[in-house]
Amino acid sequence: xxxxxxxxxxxxxxxxxxxxxxxxxxxxxxxxxxxxxxxxxxxxxxxxxxxxxxxxxxxxxxxxxxxxxxxxxxxxxxxxxxxxxxxxxxxxxxxxxxxxxxxxxxxxxxxxxxxxxxxxxxxxxxxxxxxxxxxxxxxxxxxxxxxxxxxxxxxxxxxxxxxxxxxxxxxxxxxxxxxxxxxxxxxxxxxxxxxxxxxxxxxxxxxxxxxxxxxxxxxxxxxxxxxxxxxxxxxxxxxxxxxxxxxxxxxxxxxxxxxxxxxxxxxxxxxxxxxxxxxxxxxxxxxxxxxxxxxxxxxxxxxxxxxxxxxxxxxxxxxxxxxxxxxxxxxxxxxxxxxxxxxxxxxxxxxxxxxxxxxxxxxxxxxxxxxxxxxxxxxxxxxxxxxxxxxxxxxxxxxxxx
Amino acid sequence: xxxxxxxxxxxxxxxxxxxxxxxxxxxxxxxxxxxxxxxxxxxxxxxxxxxxxxxxxxxxxxxxxxxxxxxxxxxxxxxxx
Numbered sequence: 001x002x003x004x005x006x007x008x009x010x011x012x013x014x015x016x017x018x019x020x021x022x023x024x025x026x027x028x029x030x031x032x033x034x035x036x037x038x039x040x041x042x043x044x045x046x047x048x049x050x051x052x053x054x055x056x057x058x059x060x061x062x063x064x065x066x067x068x069x070x071x072x073x074x075x076x077x078x079x080x081x082x083x084x085x086x087x088x089x090x091x092x093x094x095x096x097x098x099x100x101x102x103x104x105x106x107x108x109x110x111x112x113x114x115x116x117x118x119x120x121x122x123x124x125x126x127x128x129x130x131x132x133x134x135x136x137x138x139x140x141x142x143x144x145x146x147x148x149x150x151x152x153x154x155x156x157x158x159x160x161x162x163x164x165x166x167x168x169x170x171x172x173x174x175x176x177x178x179x180x181x182x183x184x185x186x187x188x189x190x191x192x193x194x195x196x197x198x199x200x201x202x203x204x205x206x207x208x209x210x211x212x213x214x215x216x217x218x219x220x221x222x223x224x225x226x227x228x229x230x231x232x233x234x235x236x237x238x239x240x241x242x243x244x245x246x247x248x249x250x251x252x253x254x255x256x257x258x259x260x261x262x263x264x265x266x267x268x269x270x271x272x273x274x275x276x277x278x279x280x281x282x283x284x285x286x287x288x289x290x291x292x293x294x295x296x297x298x299x300x301x302x303x304x305x306x307x308x309x310x311x312x313x314x315x316x317x318x319x320x321x322x323x324x325x326x327x328x329x330x331x332x333x334x335x336x337x338x339x340x341x342x343x344x345x346x347x348x349x350x351x352x353x354x355x356x357x358x359x360x361x362x363x364x365x366x367x368x369x370x371x372x373x374x375x376x377x378x379x380x381x382x383x384x385x386x387x388x389x390x391x392x393x394x395x396x397x398x399x400x401x402x
Numbered sequence: 403x404x405x406x407x408x409x410x411x412x413x414x415x416x417x418x419x420x421x422x423x424x425x426x427x428x429x430x431x432x433x434x435x436x437x438x439x440x441x442x443x444x445x446x447x448x449x450x451x452x453x454x455x456x457x458x459x460x461x462x463x464x465x466x467x468x469x470x471x472x473x474x475x476x477x478x479x480x481x482x483x
Binding site for chain 1: 439447
C-alpha cells in the first residue's frame with residue numbers, strides 16, 4: 001500500500017519582514033533586509049492588533065505570533081469557518097527552540113524582587129515550550145495529537161517532518177505544523193553572545209568571507225498540511241507537497257557541527273530517497289546558512305558530499321537568514337514556507353549581503369539578486385536544510401506547484 | 403495599605419477584572435465569572451491583588467465559592483473588617 005501524499009494547503013508567517021507569507025517572499029526577493037540594529041525583530045507585529053486582551057495577557061509573544069500566523073494559514077486553507085475533518089483527526093505539532101523566555105525572565109525578576117508570592121499564576125502557561133501549540137489547539141479546536149518539537153534551530157523542520165509522518169501513517173487527516181520563536185531578550189542575547197555564536201558586527205551575510213556569526217531574529221511560520229486525497233476531495237488548492245523528510249544527528253559536539261558535513265549529507269541523501277528523487281532532480285536548496293563560520297562551511301561540505309561536486313556546483317543555494325536573521329525554532333518553518341512560495345513564483349531568492357566570496361566556499365549562493373527558476377522536470381523541487389545546536393540535522397524535500 | 407471601603411474595593415476589583423480581558427462596562431456586581439470568562443487562574447491573580455492592596459488573604463477554597471463579581475467584592479470587604 002502506498003503512503004498518502006502530504007500537501008500544503010495554507011501558510012502564514014510573522015517575520016522581521018512583516019506579517020504575511022507573500023510579503024516575506026516579496027520583500028526578500030526585492031533585497032529588503034528585516035534586520036535593524038543587529039536584530040531581526042518582527043517590528044510590525046503588535047499582538048493587541050490581532051488578538052483579544054485575554055489572549056495577549058495569557059500567552060507569551062512566541063504564542064501570540066503562532067496564533068496570528070495560524071489565522072492566515074487556516075484562512076488560506078479555507079478552514080476559517082469550519083474544520084474540514086473530525087477535530088480528533090487534526091493534529092498540531094509545533095516547534096520552538098526555547099519557548100516563552102521573555103516571560104520566564106520577567107517572572108524570575110518578580111520572584112527575586114518580591115518573593116514567591118509575586119509570581120503570576122500564569123507563569124508556567126506563559127513560558128512552557130508547548131504553550132504555543134496548546135494555544136493553537138484551543139484557538140482552532142484541534143483535538144488530535146498535540147505536542148511541541150524542541151531541537152533548537154532544527155525544531156521548525158522537525159515539526160513539519162513529524163506532521164508529515166503523522167499523515168503518512170494514518171494517525172491524522174491533517175496537521176497544523178510550524179514553529180515560533182520570540183527570544184530577543186537580555187538573557188538570550190547574553191547567552192548566545194557568550195558562546196560566540198552571535199555576530200559582533202550585527203550583519204547576517206551567509207557564505208561571505210566576512211561572516212562573523214548569526215543575527216538573532218524572531219517570528220512564526222504555520223503550515224496546514226493535509227492528506228492529498230482528502231484535500232482534493234474537498235476541493236482545496238495545494239500550494240505544494242512535502243515530498244521527503246529525513247533527520248540525523250551528528251553525535252559530535254554540543255554546539256559545533258561535524259566539520260566533515262557527513263551526518264548532514266546523510267540527512268540530505270535520506271530526504272531525497274524518502275522523496276524517491278535524486279540530487280539531479282533538485283532545482284533549489286534553501287540553506288540553513290546561518291552566517292556563522294562553522295555552519296556555512298560544514299553545510300557547503302554536506303551539499304558537496306550528498307550531491308557530488310558537479311551537481312553541487314550546479315544547484316542554486318541561498319539563505320533566508322540573510323534577510324531575516326536566524327529565527328531559531330521558527331526558521332525551518334519560515335524557510336519551508338518561503339521556499340514553496342518562491343518555487344510557485346518560479347523565483348530563486350538571493351543570499352543578501354554576499355559581496356566578498358569565501359574562497360573555501362564555492363557553490364552558487366545566488367548573491368544579492370534573485371533569478372528565474374526553470375524547473376528541470378515539471379514541478380519544481382527544493383530542499384530545505386535545518387541544523388540545530390545539539391547536532392540535529394533535518395532536511396525537507398519540497399515540491400512546488402507544477 | 404488602602405482602606406477597604408465597599409466603594410474602594412468595588413472599584414479595585416472591577417479594574418482588576420477588566421484588565422484580565424472583559425470590557426469594564428461588562429464587569430458589574432451581578433455579572434458571573436463564567437459570563438466574563440474569568441477562570442481559576444484569573445481568580446488567583448485577583449486574590450494576589452487584593453492581598454497586596456488590602457492585606458486580605460484569600461485561599462483557594464474561598465475563591466471556589468465565588469460566582470459573581472459582587473460575591474468577590476463582599477468577601478474582600480467582610481474579611482477586611
